[in-house]
Amino acid sequence: MKKSHIKPYVRSTADHGLRAALRDWRDTVAVEQFGRAVVKDFGADIFMPTDTISRIVNCAHAGKLHCLADLKKEISWSNSWLDEHGETIIDKIHAWFPPPMSNKVCPIPSPIPHLAHPPLVPQGNARESCLGAAAVKQ
Structure with missing residues (x-):
């Protein structure tokens, strides 16, 4: 599947808040996944690169991430980690960018x-x- 093109934008408080929440979460989960010594040596990027966090924030800002399927389409990250942590990421996104009501x-x-x-x-x-x-x- 082709990823969405996200136009340049001015970052909002929600963008900064989501980025900080994802970094804090990533730092915690990286230690759980790899151990403190590995994260100290290689950084939390070994679990989720900063570029992936940026992509999530950009797509959330553009309203592209509503569910796990959207997340899988838009970011390049381990499928097993997406399956394990995707809903947590979606919940963090919705905390800063609530999903719109559907027209159903x-x-x-x-x-x-x-x-x-x-x-x-x-x-x-x-x-x-x-x-x-x-x-x-x-």
Whole structure:
């Protein structure tokens, strides 16, 4: 799959916050994965390079990362690590860049039994569209 082209932009507070959160998380997980001595010798980049963090922040800023499938498309990183840590990364992204509401319209059950057609209201979010509503509600 071809990666998205991200246009240059001025970094916001959210961009800086996400970058710091990802670096802190990476530093912690790198020690868990490799041990303190290895990380001291080679740096936390051995687990997740700074370029990968930059790509995640850039794609998050552009609204390209809503679910694990998007993350796998946009970054070059070990698939096993993506499977293991991808949802954590998506959660960190959504903490700084909340996903937009989807345009899906679902009927809501009417509390009044005689209404034949209940009103339609938007429901769901971008994460549901990637994972499927059933997977998110489990």
